[in-house]
Amino acid sequence: MSPYRTTTASPVLAGTGLRKSYGLTRALAGVDVSVSAGESLAIMGPSGSGKSTLLHCLAGIERPDEGQVLLAGERVDQLGEPERSELRRTRFGFVFQSGQLLPELPADENVALPLMLGGVPRRQAVRKAREWFPVLGLSGKEERRPGELSGGQAQRVAIARALVGDPQVIFADEPTGALDQTTGMEVMGLLADITHRQGAALVVVTHDENVAHWCDRTVRVRDGRLTEDDRTRAAEAAGVAAWHTPGQPVGHDADARYDR
Numbered sequence: 001m002s003p004y005r006t007t008t009a010s011p012v013l014a015g016t017g018l019r020k021s022y023g024l025t026r027a028l029a030g031v032d033v034s035v036s037a038g039e040s041l042a043i044m045g046p047s048g049s050g051k052s053t054l055l056h057c058l059a060g061i062e063r064p065d066e067g068q069v070l071l072a073g074e075r076v077d078q079l080g081e082p083e084r085s086e087l088r089r090t091r092f093g094f095v096f097q098s099g100q101l102l103p104e105l106p107a108d109e110n111v112a113l114p115l116m117l118g119g120v121p122r123r124q125a126v127r128k129a130r131e132w133f134p135v136l137g138l139s140g141k142e143e144r145r146p147g148e149l150s151g152g153q154a155q156r157v158a159i160a161r162a163l164v165g166d167p168q169v170i171f172a173d174e175p176t177g178a179l180d181q182t183t184g185m186e187v188m189g190l191l192a193d194i195t196h197r198q199g200a201a202l203v204v205v206t207h208d209e210n211v212a213h214w215c216d217r218t219v220r221v222r223d224g225r226l227t228e229d230d231r232t233r234a235a236e237a238a239g240v241a242a243w244h245t246p247g248q249p250v251g252h253d254a255d256a257r258y259d260r
């Protein structure tokens, strides 16, 4: 079992009763979901089912029409845009499908950017950024521009940028969507392992089962509703709410991914 697994009695991030419409399109129709520190959660579902909208609401990018989002017990959804922007910069990290790096900046400055935006002097920010390069297998790539990196390398730079500010939650929306299967699995393995080691929560939106396999838990979205939660399913199979007891197996071995 993972030493980081914690009960959902005190999730680091929790959305309850989330609803969101765009005009007549109902993107979220009442979703409850939570994730704990050190836990990785995959949000799966077909295109247009509301996955990105759910991620955006949880991450304070958008405000839900109804429902609450709590980060370590604090309401996120009620904050105004400047406060949510600050929160995103200081407590969250983001990895998107592609195109998130600034093409004119070298890799190390791309990674350092969130720190510099927070007022850390450039030299210090770049030094801290460079510490992540060996961790992500990017030694020697510090001064490359994004255009001089492969797709997998660029995504690893994006992961470093998401991690550099020591966030509580990393959000990834189709992080392997622009990569071939092999590279995608390498990138996803790094993302899952490092966030886990950092003790951060990871929320990954994907339509790829292979990506979800790297996560401790999977929920499925359909027409703006959660249809399945494999933690619930595992507990039902065990006949008890096993995840309420710290240290008890939940029927889903989080360490199984290391066997791959």
Ligand SMILES: Nc1ncnc2c1ncn2[C@@H]1O[C@H](COP(=O)(O)OP(=O)(O)O)[C@@H](O)[C@H]1O
Pocket: 022, 025, 026, 027, 045, 046, 047, 048, 049, 050, 051, 052, 053, 054
């Ligand atoms: N900014 C927006 N304006 C209008 N409609 C949107 C917007 N964002 C998402 N939608 C709609 O909401 C639904 C859910 O979208 P989304 O959350 O992006 O799904 P997914 O990420 O699962 O593909 C879709 O019908 C989509 O067209």
Ligand SMILES: [Mg+2]
Pocket: 051, 052, 053
């Ligand atoms: Mg999407």
